[in-house]
Amino acid sequence: xxxxxxxxxVRRPASSLIWLVPPVVLAVCTASAGLLxxxxxxVPVVWCGAAASVAVALASAVAARRGRVIHALRRRCDERxxxxxxxxxxxxxxxxxxxxxxxxxxxxxxxxxxxxxEVLGHVAPSPHAGTPFAAEHRSxxxxxVYAVQAEEGLRDSAHRAFVNIARRLQAxxxxxxxxxxxxxxxxxxxxxVFSDLLHLDHGTALIGRLADSIAVLxxxxxxRQWKNPVPLYNVLRGAMSRIMxxxxxxxxxxxxxxxxxxxxxxxxxxxxxLLDNATRYSPPETRVHLTAVExxxxxxxxxxxxxxxxxxxxxRRTERVxxxxxxxxxxxxxxxxPRLGLAVVSRLARNYRFRVSLRPSAYGGVRAVLIVxxxxxxxxxxxxGEIARAATLPPPKVRKKPGRPLPDxxxxxxxxxxxHTPGGLPQRRRRALGLAARAAAVAPADxxxxxxxxxxxxxxxxWLAAFTNALKGDAPVGDRxxxxxxxxxEKE
Amino acid sequence: MSKPERAWDPGNPDRLYIxxxxxxxxxxxxxxxxxxxxxxxxxxTDPGLQPEHETIVRMCDYPLSVAEISAYLTLPVSTVxxxxxxxxxxxxxxxxxxxPVAALPDVGLLEAVMHGLQNL
Numbered sequence: 001x002x003x004x005x006x007x008x009x010v011r012r013p014a015s016s017l018i019w020l021v022p023p024v025v026l027a028v029c030t031a032s033a034g035l036l037x038x039x040x041x042x043v044p045v046v047w048c049g050a051a052a053s054v055a056v057a058l059a060s061a062v063a064a065r066r067g068r069v070i071h072a073l074r075r076r077c078d079e080r081x082x083x084x085x086x087x088x089x090x091x092x093x094x095x096x097x098x099x100x101x102x103x104x105x106x107x108x109x110x111x112x113x114x115x116x117x118e119v120l121g122h123v124a125p126s127p128h129a130g131t132p133f134a135a136e137h138r139s140x141x142x143x144x145v146y147a148v149q150a151e152e153g154l155r156d157s158a159h160r161a162f163v164n165i166a167r168r169l170q171a172x173x174x175x176x177x178x179x180x181x182x183x184x185x186x187x188x189x190x191x192x193v194f195s196d197l198l199h200l201d202h203g204t205a206l207i208g209r210l211a212d213s214i215a216v217l218x219x220x221x222x223x224r225q226w227k228n229p230v231p232l233y234n235v236l237r238g239a240m241s242r243i244m245x246x247x248x249x250x251x252x253x254x255x256x257x258x259x260x261x262x263x264x265x266x267x268x269x270x271x272x273x274l275l276d277n278a279t280r281y282s283p284p285e286t287r288v289h290l291t292a293v294e295x296x297x298x299x300x301x302x303x304x305x306x307x308x309x310x311x312x313x314x315x316r317r318t319e320r321v322x323x324x325x326x327x328x329x330x331x332x333x334x335x336x337x338p339r340l341g342l343a344v345v346s347r348l349a350r351n352y353r354f355r356v357s358l359r360p361s362a363y364g365g366v367r368a369v370l371i372v373x374x375x376x377x378x379x380x381x382x383x384x385g386e387i388a389r390a391a392t393l394p395p396p397k398v399r400k401k402p403g404r405p406l407p408d409x410x411x412x413x414x415x416x417x418x419x420h421t422p423g424g425l426p427q428r429r430r431r432a433l434g435l436a437a438r439a440a441a442v443a444p445a446d447x448x449x450x451x452x453x454x455x456x457x458x459x460x461x462x463w464l465a466a467f468t469n470a471l472k473g474d475a476p477v478g479d480r481x482x483x484x485x486x487x488x489x490e491k492e
Numbered sequence: 493m494s495k496p497e498r499a500w501d502p503g504n505p506d507r508l509y510i511x512x513x514x515x516x517x518x519x520x521x522x523x524x525x526x527x528x529x530x531x532x533x534x535x536x537t538d539p540g541l542q543p544e545h546e547t548i549v550r551m552c553d554y555p556l557s558v559a560e561i562s563a564y565l566t567l568p569v570s571t572v573x574x575x576x577x578x579x580x581x582x583x584x585x586x587x588x589x590x591x592p593v594a595a596l597p598d599v600g601l602l603e604a605v606m607h608g609l610q611n612l
Contacts, residue, residue, distance in 0.1 A: 188568025188569045189568075189569050201507055201508065201509060233543070235505060237506045237510045241505070241506065241509065246510060246513075264505065
């Protein structure tokens with residue numbers, strides 16, 4: 001019944017000696033007892049002694065044999081335990097590898113758009129491949145990867161649907177805005193219609209912002225693309241035009257730079273969302289201040305409100321929203337995101353490397369700073385803003401004294417060739433002085449005026465007023481201090 | 493910009509209600525500006541002005557009609573009117589109504605005088 005391994009035989013000589021000791025001792029005792037016992041008792045003593053010795057010998061032999069069996073069993077048991085422990089450790093290591101290495105790598109690949117089969121093919125095979133355990137792991141990995149892929153597909157299609165809807169909305173809104181513009185032009189002379197059109201225009205811009213927000217949250221870029229750089233001043237006014245309470249926004253000094261075409265829409269949108277937050281979460285009678293300064297790493301757009309400010313709880317929530325969107329916002333989270341605008345802003349910030357920070361303001365409200373990186377900033381072609389400064393300025397006029405002969409017009413052919421002149425108007429002739437002189441008069445525009453304060457009393461155009469008044473036969477009205485002089489000594 | 497099209501339409505995110513800041517509602521009681529009302533600057537431009545205001549003040553160095561200003565700025569007349577009303581309220585410009593036609597002697601009278609003179 002004892003397993004006959006090779007190892008028990010090795011120990012046999014030592015143990016065989018030990019089990020012989022008790023019977024030998026007993027035999028020796030029996031022998032000496034037989035010698036010492038009286039004659040008639042000697043025979044029974046020897047017989048008893050011999051029987052006892054044999055019994056003890058038998059018992060010892062059995063005990064020794066069992067001892068050897070137990071020993072062997074224990075050793076086998078230890079070996080088995082060690083073997084099982086090793087297996088367990090290997091499995092633990094394999095599970096850890098699955099959790100720490102394989103699954104994250106697989107998710108990453110899936111998020112980058114690889115298919116489930118590609119991912120499974122790329123994942124490093126287990127070092128214990130072939131064992132049933134490794135196979136089980138593999139199947140776990142496979143089912144997880146397929147499940148995640150299905151989930152990603154669902155999310156993607158939801159995003160695509162969002163973006164698709166937003167794009168259609170944007171197209172309609174853009175068309176409507178264009179139409180409104182045309183109508184504004186057409187009905188520019190009718191203040192009532194014009195005012196209504198502006199009202200509609202504003203409403204359309206608000207809808208447009210919402211459509212842009214949906215597009216951004218769907219992972220796309222906002223709105224239309226601009227080809228040329230747009231001056232920051234106009235960009236910020238564009239942002240103002242997309243919020244409800246634009247009248248409460250004070251646009252202060254703005255750095256004379258422009259935003260490159262691809263950056264225009266994101267900057268407008270991010271600034272509009274921040275402005276919307278600022279106006280929405282501050283009392284309606286307070287003002288919101290908007291400034292932009294140039295800094296080392298780009299342009300900082302600052303929006304400061306005098307609202308309730310950030311409590312600790314709000315700040316935590318805000319930071320959570322910003323962080324959520326950093327990781328890529330899940331559409332399921334939108335329901336519980338109280339400030340949709342912030343999610344949009346942080347999404348834009350991630351895509352266009354803006355930096356956004358919300359800090360307590362000196363007014364007690366929030367001071368939001370949006371930093372536009374310098375690669376989206378360029379020099380402005382029309383400092384100050386596009387509508388006004390790029391407008392065609394009328395050519396500088398010759399201020400002539402009444403009655404004095406006109407300057408001789410030798411350069412009429414130049415004027416006529418210019419095309420701007422609808423036929424020899426006297427003030428156009430000055431233009432023929434040459435492009436350089438005209439540029440000098442139009443582009444800097446301010447310097448010549450700064451030299452003039454001495455001529456303050458003789459306001460430009462007063463001679464004409466005098467002329468008109470004389471025609472009408474009125475008495476001079478208003479500040480006619482200058483008129484008491486002879487108008488003919490007005491400086492040219 | 494040397495674009496032949498309107499400067500603000502294709503390449504400008506500005507909306508007109510931002511330029512006027514008032515949805516175009518003219519306050520009652522302001523001077524009613526006509527297309528031919530002449531506008532003259534009374535002051536220098538000052539840095540606090542919105543660029544459009546500043547440009548108007550600068551270009552009205554000598555009298556310009558409202559229609560001309562509107563054309564130079566490529567802005568609709570109503571917008572220009574709102575801007576001008578702001579400037580008038582702040583005293584940066586002065587509006588001069590055009591010479592009323594009724595105040596001029598009518599053509600018949602002038603002809604009669606001319607004939608009378610010729611007959612002398």
